[in-house]
Amino acid sequence: MALAFRVFARKGYTEGMSGHISVRDPENPHTFWTNPLGRHFGLLKASDMILVDYDGNAIGGNMSRPANAAGFLIHSAVHKARPDVTAACHTHSPYGKAWSTFCRPLEMLNQDVTYFYGSAQSVYPDFGGVVFTEEEGERLASALGPEGKGMILRNHGLLTVGGTVDEACYLYTLMERSCEVQLLAEAAAANGVPKVYVxxxxxxxxxxxxxxxxxxxxxAQPDMEYEEFMCSGAHKD
Known part of the structure; x- marks a missing residue:
C-alpha cells in the first residue's frame, strides 16, 4: 500500500489532504488499513498506516495522526458492501476530476479502456459535497455495484477496487489515463473528427x-518495481 501511494505521488495524483487507499486486514476482515491525514503520498511508509474498524475507531498501527474522516466513510462503506474487495483507491487526480464533470462513463475508445467494459465501471451521479455522512458513503458503495471495478464520482474524482492493492492501484492509473485519453478524443471530435469505437x-x-x-x-508490477527502485525501498520502514 505504501508503494502504491508513492506510485500515485510520482504520477501527480496528490491534492492537499485528499486521497486515500484502504486494504482489508487479512486476519480481521472487518477492519482495514489506511493512510494518515495530511502526510504526502510520496513520503508514506508501511509504519505510517492506521488500522481502523467499521465504527471508525483507530485500533492499531501508527495512531500519531488521525485517518481522513471522509475517506473512512467511503472506504468502510465499500468494504462492507463488497466482501470480495481487498483494496480500494480514491484520489482527486486531475483528468479524473475533469472527466467527472460530464457525469458520463468512459467510452470504449481503445483496447486499454475495455478493462472497464460493461458493469465493471459505473458513474455516481450525485454530489453533495465532502463525504461526511454514513448515508453518502453507502450511496457511493451502492453505485459501484456488485461487479464494479472503477467508478467516476461526479464533480469529485475516481474510485477503483481490487482483490489486491496492486490490482486496485493499476486500475486507478488506468482509469485516470483513460480519462485523459477520453478528454483528448473529445477535443478532437469537437473539431469535427469522428470517433471510431471498439x-x-x-x-x-x-x-x-x-x-x-x-x-x-x-x-501493476512495472510501476511498482520502478517505484521501489526509485525510492530505494524506503516504503518498507
Missing part, C-alpha cells in the same frame, strides 16, 4: 480475457 464483441472479448485479477496484479 466493436462491442471485441470490447467484451478483451475484457473477459485480459481483465481478470491475476492479470491486473501483474499489470
Amino acid at each position: 466493436p462491442e464483441e471485441s470490447a467484451r472479448y478483451t475484457f473477459e480475457h485480459a481483465s481478470d485479477p491475476e492479470a491486473l496484479y501483474w499489470e
Whole structure:
C-alpha cells in the first residue's frame, strides 16, 4: 500500500489532504488499513498506516495522526458492501476530476479502456459535497455495484477496487489515463473528427480475457518495481 501511494505521488495524483487507499486486514476482515491525514503520498511508509474498524475507531498501527474522516466513510462503506474487495483507491487526480464533470462513463475508445467494459465501471451521479455522512458513503458503495471495478464520482474524482492493492492501484492509473485519453478524443471530435469505437464483441472479448485479477496484479508490477527502485525501498520502514 505504501508503494502504491508513492506510485500515485510520482504520477501527480496528490491534492492537499485528499486521497486515500484502504486494504482489508487479512486476519480481521472487518477492519482495514489506511493512510494518515495530511502526510504526502510520496513520503508514506508501511509504519505510517492506521488500522481502523467499521465504527471508525483507530485500533492499531501508527495512531500519531488521525485517518481522513471522509475517506473512512467511503472506504468502510465499500468494504462492507463488497466482501470480495481487498483494496480500494480514491484520489482527486486531475483528468479524473475533469472527466467527472460530464457525469458520463468512459467510452470504449481503445483496447486499454475495455478493462472497464460493461458493469465493471459505473458513474455516481450525485454530489453533495465532502463525504461526511454514513448515508453518502453507502450511496457511493451502492453505485459501484456488485461487479464494479472503477467508478467516476461526479464533480469529485475516481474510485477503483481490487482483490489486491496492486490490482486496485493499476486500475486507478488506468482509469485516470483513460480519462485523459477520453478528454483528448473529445477535443478532437469537437473539431469535427469522428470517433471510431471498439466493436462491442471485441470490447467484451478483451475484457473477459485480459481483465481478470491475476492479470491486473501483474499489470501493476512495472510501476511498482520502478517505484521501489526509485525510492530505494524506503516504503518498507
